[in-house]
Amino acid sequence: xxxxxxxxxxxxxxxxxxxxxxxxxxxxxxxxxxxxxxxxxxxxxxxxxxxxxxxxxxxxxxxxxxxxxxxxxxxxxxxxxxxxxxxxxxxxxxxxxxxxxxxxxxxxxxxxxxxxxxxxxxxxxxxxxxxxxxxxxxxxxxxxxxxxxxxxxxxxxxxxxxxxxxxxxxxxxxxxxxxxxxxxxxxxxxxxxxxxxxxxxxxxxxxxxxxxxxxxxxxxxxxxxxxxxxxxxxxxxxxxxxxxxxxxxxxxxxxxxxxxxxxxxxxxxxxxxxxxxxxxxxxxxxxxxxxxxxxxxxxxxxxxxxxxxxxxxxxxxxxxxxxxxxxxxxxxxxxxxxxxxxxxxxxxxxxxxxxxxxxxxxxxxxxxxxxxxxxxxxxxxxxxxxxxxxxxxxxxxxxxxxxxxxxxxxxxxxxxxxxxxxxxxxxxxxxxxxxxxxxxxxxxxxxxxxxxxxxxxxxxxxxxxx
Amino acid sequence: xxxxxxxxxxxxxxxxxxxxxxxxxxxxxxxxxxxxxxxxxxxxxxxxxxxxxxxxxxxxxxxxxxxxxxxxxxxxxxxxxxxxxxxxxxxxxxxxxxxxxxxxxxxxxxxxxxxxxxxxxxxxxxxxxxxxxxxxxxxxxxxxxxxxxxxxxxxxxxxxxxxxxxxxxxxxxxxxxxxxxxxx
Numbered sequence: 001x002x003x004x005x006x007x008x009x010x011x012x013x014x015x016x017x018x019x020x021x022x023x024x025x026x027x028x029x030x031x032x033x034x035x036x037x038x039x040x041x042x043x044x045x046x047x048x049x050x051x052x053x054x055x056x057x058x059x060x061x062x063x064x065x066x067x068x069x070x071x072x073x074x075x076x077x078x079x080x081x082x083x084x085x086x087x088x089x090x091x092x093x094x095x096x097x098x099x100x101x102x103x104x105x106x107x108x109x110x111x112x113x114x115x116x117x118x119x120x121x122x123x124x125x126x127x128x129x130x131x132x133x134x135x136x137x138x139x140x141x142x143x144x145x146x147x148x149x150x151x152x153x154x155x156x157x158x159x160x161x162x163x164x165x166x167x168x169x170x171x172x173x174x175x176x177x178x179x180x181x182x183x184x185x186x187x188x189x190x191x192x193x194x195x196x197x198x199x200x201x202x203x204x205x206x207x208x209x210x211x212x213x214x215x216x217x218x219x220x221x222x223x224x225x226x227x228x229x230x231x232x233x234x235x236x237x238x239x240x241x242x243x244x245x246x247x248x249x250x251x252x253x254x255x256x257x258x259x260x261x262x263x264x265x266x267x268x269x270x271x272x273x274x275x276x277x278x279x280x281x282x283x284x285x286x287x288x289x290x291x292x293x294x295x296x297x298x299x300x301x302x303x304x305x306x307x308x309x310x311x312x313x314x315x316x317x318x319x320x321x322x323x324x325x326x327x328x329x330x331x332x333x334x335x336x337x338x339x340x341x342x343x344x345x346x347x348x349x350x351x352x353x354x355x356x357x358x359x360x361x362x363x364x365x366x367x368x369x370x371x372x373x374x375x376x377x378x379x380x381x382x383x384x385x386x387x388x389x390x391x392x393x394x395x396x397x398x399x400x401x402x403x404x405x406x407x408x409x410x411x412x413x414x415x416x417x418x419x420x421x422x423x424x425x426x427x428x429x430x431x432x433x434x435x436x437x438x439x440x441x442x443x444x445x446x447x448x449x450x451x452x453x454x455x456x457x458x459x460x461x462x463x464x465x466x
Numbered sequence: 467x468x469x470x471x472x473x474x475x476x477x478x479x480x481x482x483x484x485x486x487x488x489x490x491x492x493x494x495x496x497x498x499x500x501x502x503x504x505x506x507x508x509x510x511x512x513x514x515x516x517x518x519x520x521x522x523x524x525x526x527x528x529x530x531x532x533x534x535x536x537x538x539x540x541x542x543x544x545x546x547x548x549x550x551x552x553x554x555x556x557x558x559x560x561x562x563x564x565x566x567x568x569x570x571x572x573x574x575x576x577x578x579x580x581x582x583x584x585x586x587x588x589x590x591x592x593x594x595x596x597x598x599x600x601x602x603x604x605x606x607x608x609x610x611x612x613x614x615x616x617x618x619x620x621x622x623x624x625x626x627x628x629x630x631x632x633x634x635x636x637x638x639x640x641x642x643x644x645x646x647x648x649x650x
Contacts (some may be wrong), residue, residue, distance in 0.1 A: 021615035157547035163572035208597035217513035223590035
């Protein structure tokens with residue numbers, strides 16, 4: 001449904017600040033073609049050192065066992081599950097931008113979808129390492145899959161942990177395929193611009209011989225539409241299933257039906273915050289100002305305002321239901337969360353997640369890069385503490401005799417910090433060697449791309465050899 | 467392999483013509499369609515809205531592949547769980563039925579999605595005849611613009627209506643520039 005025609009001048013100044021296809025190609029391709037940027041190289045070395053820290057920590061855990069983490073018996077799920085849920089949630093904004101906004105024909109998404117899809121994939125990788133090592137004997141982690149084995153045992157399909165395996169692996173695979181398919185025409189662009197044999201070979205190989213035929217575009221667009229249509233319920237199902245890990249257990253504070261929608265809203269909330277952070281950095285470092293405009297940042301901030309308010313509503317509803325349920329365990333769990341030994345975590349959660357996004361009611365703040373950047377960092381901290389608050393509820397369950405305190409060990413902290421190295425390394429390599437924005441899609445939202453638009457064709461006829 | 471191709475007499479692949487913008491290439495496509503050509507295509511850096519109508523080509527078949535794969539994935543996922551709980555490793559819990567199907571919804575849904583995704587991307591590649599790293603069109607230097615700002619129409623020699631002279635003149639008459647004859 002179109003309210004404005006494609007070539008309506010009111011659309012043009014908003015999305016892309018140029019009417020020339022070649023300029024768009026240049027802006028997006030040139031960061032992959034230039035020399036090494038010093039800032040980029042320093043960041044890469046930094047990320048690689050964090051990545052080696054992560055590898056060392058997992059090596060230590062592999063050698064010693066999960067006892068090196070701060071887990072104890074009331075709190076059997078510590079930072080590992082907090083980090084897992086946090087990273088998975090980060091990824092969800094990527095799918096929301098690439099799939100749901102596509103279905104709603106939100107054309108502004110073309111400036112940010114490639115970026116956020118890449119973020120999704122790397123975030124899911126960071127998430128996946130935690131449960132893989134949390135199983136303890138990581139060398140037999142394949143037991144989580146329904147594979148024939150010498151013991152004749154099979155995983156239990158009634159368990160939410162089994163659902164989780166399917167949800168996360170499907171999510172990762174579909175995100176990767178969706179991302180790669182979107183890249184094919186742009187890899188062909190890099191192939192056709194390449195000046196060295198190596199680039200021509202690598203991009204040529206990866207672009208699978210794409211030549212932009214209309215009959216190909218037709219199947220391509222259909223595939224894109226179906227992938228978007230299936231990714232939409234997929235992203236909702238993934239975080240719902242992640243929340244089932246908690247909600248299907250009989251633990252006060254976890255056993256609630258609000259968990260699936262509340263987890264999904266929180267996931268989108270934190271994901272948008274990280275996309276905004278990364279995008280602001282890339283916009284400044286790689287000169288993408290003509291295609292990533294304040295309009296895009298402002299739209300993302302509106303999303304954060306919406307999802308942040310939903311999360312705030314969920315917190316309030318949780319407290320209300322805890323009181324309304326009349327269950328002493330349920331009431332105690334929430335009283336203890338807010339005022340118990342971990343009150344400071346609850347305080348950080350409320351102030352970062354509920355109060356921070358309310359500042360986005362002001363247009364000035366929504367359109368300020370610096371404020372957006374700072375507030376988004378607060379949001380990500382807050383969302384990490386939300387998961388911490390939920391997981392830590394375990395420290396005081398039914399029997400006061402088993403109550404205990406939870407402290408992360410230095411290995412917990414170093415492992416979490418190390419996953420930023422995993423994320424950063426992949427993200428920096430992506431920013432240097434792949435088009436950061438979807439070239440073909442950005443061209444497709446320019447008014448000049450319409451088959452009714454006349455006059456501003458920029459195809460170069462001066463080189464005619466005819 | 468190389469000397470084999472060298473020994474073969476070179477065959478004409480077809481004629482390639484460039485157009486100024488999406489509007490021009492769409493109008494030209496209508497004229498190629500009305501001439502009755504069948505083996506031809508439009509090439510562009512991004513999908514042009516409504517080009518399939520201008521070209522007179524039918525709808526994509528991909529939806530059927532995706533539907534078939536979705537069904538296969540969902541049945542496969544459900545069947546796997548049914549088989550595990552009822553036959554391979556039955557666990558009797560609280561006297562409840564072995565086939566406790568309400569618990570199977572997530573793992574019926576997820577493989578359905580996964581297989582639909584496979585069907586979409588691999589189906590798209592198969593329908594498009596990709597990957598195909600060699601193509602006669604890549605011999606044209608000018609054709610490199612197709613991923614930047616170039617809009618092209620090629621008519622293949624295999625088309626029954628193809629005639630080297632006439633087709634070149636025809637493409638020129640409908641606004642084509644930089645006309646090239648490409649060898650296969």
